[in-house]
Amino acid sequence: MKVLISDTLSDAGLEIFRQAKGIEVLYEPDIHKDLEKFKTIIADIDGLAIRSGSKVTADLLAHAKKLKVIGRAGIGVDNVDIPAASKMGTIVMNTPGGNVVTTAEHAISMMCALTRQIPQATASIKAGKWEKNRFMGAELFNKILGIVGCGNIGKIVADRALGLKMKVIAFDPFLTAEIASELGIEKVELNDLFARADYITCHTPLNDKTKHIINKEAFAKMKKGVFIINCARGGIVKEDDLAAAIEAKIVAGAALDVFEKEPVDPSNPLLKLDQVICTPHLGAATEEAQENVALDVAQQIADFLINGNIVNALNAPNVSGELLKKLGAVITLSGKIGSLHGQLCKESPEEIRIAYYGDIIKHPLASLTTAILQGVLKPMMEEGSVNAVNAPYLAKDRGIKVQESKISSHSDYATLVEVTLKFKDSERVISGSIFGNASPRIVRFNNLFPEARPEGHILIVENQDKPGVIGKIGTYLGQHSVNISRMQLGLDEASGRATAFYNVASDVSEEILSGLRKIDGIIEATKVYL
Numbered sequence: 001m002k003v004l005i006s007d008t009l010s011d012a013g014l015e016i017f018r019q020a021k022g023i024e025v026l027y028e029p030d031i032h033k034d035l036e037k038f039k040t041i042i043a044d045i046d047g048l049a050i051r052s053g054s055k056v057t058a059d060l061l062a063h064a065k066k067l068k069v070i071g072r073a074g075i076g077v078d079n080v081d082i083p084a085a086s087k088m089g090t091i092v093m094n095t096p097g098g099n100v101v102t103t104a105e106h107a108i109s110m111m112c113a114l115t116r117q118i119p120q121a122t123a124s125i126k127a128g129k130w131e132k133n134r135f136m137g138a139e140l141f142n143k144i145l146g147i148v149g150c151g152n153i154g155k156i157v158a159d160r161a162l163g164l165k166m167k168v169i170a171f172d173p174f175l176t177a178e179i180a181s182e183l184g185i186e187k188v189e190l191n192d193l194f195a196r197a198d199y200i201t202c203h204t205p206l207n208d209k210t211k212h213i214i215n216k217e218a219f220a221k222m223k224k225g226v227f228i229i230n231c232a233r234g235g236i237v238k239e240d241d242l243a244a245a246i247e248a249k250i251v252a253g254a255a256l257d258v259f260e261k262e263p264v265d266p267s268n269p270l271l272k273l274d275q276v277i278c279t280p281h282l283g284a285a286t287e288e289a290q291e292n293v294a295l296d297v298a299q300q301i302a303d304f305l306i307n308g309n310i311v312n313a314l315n316a317p318n319v320s321g322e323l324l325k326k327l328g329a330v331i332t333l334s335g336k337i338g339s340l341h342g343q344l345c346k347e348s349p350e351e352i353r354i355a356y357y358g359d360i361i362k363h364p365l366a367s368l369t370t371a372i373l374q375g376v377l378k379p380m381m382e383e384g385s386v387n388a389v390n391a392p393y394l395a396k397d398r399g400i401k402v403q404e405s406k407i408s409s410h411s412d413y414a415t416l417v418e419v420t421l422k423f424k425d426s427e428r429v430i431s432g433s434i435f436g437n438a439s440p441r442i443v444r445f446n447n448l449f450p451e452a453r454p455e456g457h458i459l460i461v462e463n464q465d466k467p468g469v470i471g472k473i474g475t476y477l478g479q480h481s482v483n484i485s486r487m488q489l490g491l492d493e494a495s496g497r498a499t500a501f502y503n504v505a506s507d508v509s510e511e512i513l514s515g516l517r518k519i520d521g522i523i524e525a526t527k528v529y530l
Contacts, residue, residue, distance in 0.1 A: 001305050004041060006032050007051035009073060013294030020302040023047075039063040047301045049073065050080075052281070058084035071301040073293040074284055075099060075385060077314060078206070078233070083529075086315045093300050093312045096152075096385050098292035099284035104156035106283045107201050107231040108164075110255035114227055115140060117253075119277045141165050146197030148190070148213065149204030149232070150175045150183075151381045157201060158185050169193055174348035174380035176399040194221040199229065205382050206233035208510060214238065219245040225252045231283045232382070234258040243269040246276070257283050316371075327367065330360055330415060333432045333440035334368040336454040336530045337419050338375020340430055340442070343528040344460075345379065351401040351422040352376065357410035360417075369404055372419055413443070445499060448490025452501035454530045456485075459502040461516070462523040465491055469521035470500070476519060477504070480512050497523065 008029045017025040032054040042064045072094040116137035145161045150172040158168045168185040171193045180187035204210045214237040245251040253275040373391035410416045418431040431444035442452040463469045486503035516525045
């Protein structure tokens with residue numbers, strides 16, 4: 001089998017591939033710069049090892065007919081079209097553990113450099129000046145650091161900041177007060193963090209909920225003289241609004257390792273401001289981190305191609321090749337149920353109850369449980385940081401109790417997976433089964449019993465059960481060029497409420513979703529992607 005390495009990889013990683021029996025290595029670290037050549041070579045490739053330079057788009061994947069696995073040496077996979085890869089049956093792996101410490105240390109380093117104006121002072125001296133009085137810094141001691149997103153990296157940042165004797169507050173909807181207390185930090189709401197923090201550092205994934213979360217409205221709530229640090233993802237901070245806040249003297253300075261467009265446009269207004277220091281996406285750029293991720297990605301790809309074992313996959317659970325043949329469809333179903341739950345969560349669940357029914361209980365079910373936990377936790381964590389190895393530990397770390405039960409049969413289905421999330425004041429139940437040989441269906445959503453296909457873009461709309469509402473929804477979506485490919489409706493007669501799953505052909509903007517919620521009779525409208 002052939003493995004193409006399309007970015008620079010350390011010698012240690014290359015050696016693992018070269019020593020693997022049955023694998024031929026093609027090391028082409030610059031091929032991503034020649035798209036046509038890339039398309040030609042990838043047609044005969046079984047495995048692809050990449051870093052951030054290679055853009056694995058749907059267009060490129062269309063030429064990769066034999067591709068079985070993509071391995072990202074690093075944590076971020078925003079350069080891979082995971083839905084397109086999943087449709088092809090291609091496993092996408094990353095190496096989430098190799099660079100979390102490095103990224104956290106970079107954020108702390110940027111904060112220190114920003115506070116003491118080290119880059120500006122260095123440039124001044126190299127220009128032949130000695131401006132001792134110009135560069136007046138400040139102490140970090142006793143300052144309040146606000147962390148937006150307290151996952152794996154955010155927790156390390158908190159620990160290092162506490163070592164600097166800073167006071168640490170954190171906003172993370174899925175962080176419990178108990179875990180925060182154990183970390184020695186204070187859990188707060190976002191607006192409270194904006195109002196209190198002297199420094200604000202971002203460590204969230206980039207998604208619909210976090211894009212431009214630091215914007216004009218947020219800056220208006222911050223104390224004058226705040227410092228902003230972003231070593232997570234470009235787009236979390238709205239760059240034009242940040243530039244305006246600096247010019248208005250609300251923000252004293254910013255340290256950025258990431259930008260919305262990379263490489264950064266030289267005309268970006270932030271680059272013209274002395275109060276901004278920046279690095280070219282160096283969060284994971286240490287020798288130790290690069291060695292770690294190179295070793296990990298080489299071992300994972302080789303193990304999958306030779307033995308069929310899946311490790312650190314983002315679109316499949318960790319499982320042996322033999323078990324995958326027996327339980328593949330149910331594992332996929334379990335992951336989709338977990339993902340549906342996770343995308344609907346507005347707070348961290350206190351408990352996850354999983355019930356397995358039917359013939360599947362004869363097999364080891366750990367891979368199903370981890371697929372569910374992976375799906376639930378993924379929207380709560382940094383991009384690419386959740387996998388089947390760490391999902392049970394992350395759930396425990398966040399104070400989530402996991403219960404599992406096995407029942408020999410179900411009255412209606414030969415195989416059924418039921419997942420209940422218990423929150424402080426409510427709970428949500430989602431069940432799924434396999435139709436035919438390998439077709440997953442959602443068959444229960446709380447007190448509703450649809451037969452919905454958990455695939456692609458889905459609008460979940462709850463409405464009052466009265467004439468005309470469904471027609472209004474269809475008309476509204478049609479007016480906004482949203483094509484409905486499938487619809488499943490369930491009715492809760494006791495409450496007089498209906499819930500429908502609308503499979504739509506493409507993503508729906510927040511603006512369209514907001515307009516949908518304003519239609520008379522609509523109680524709630526949410527979008528998910530499965």
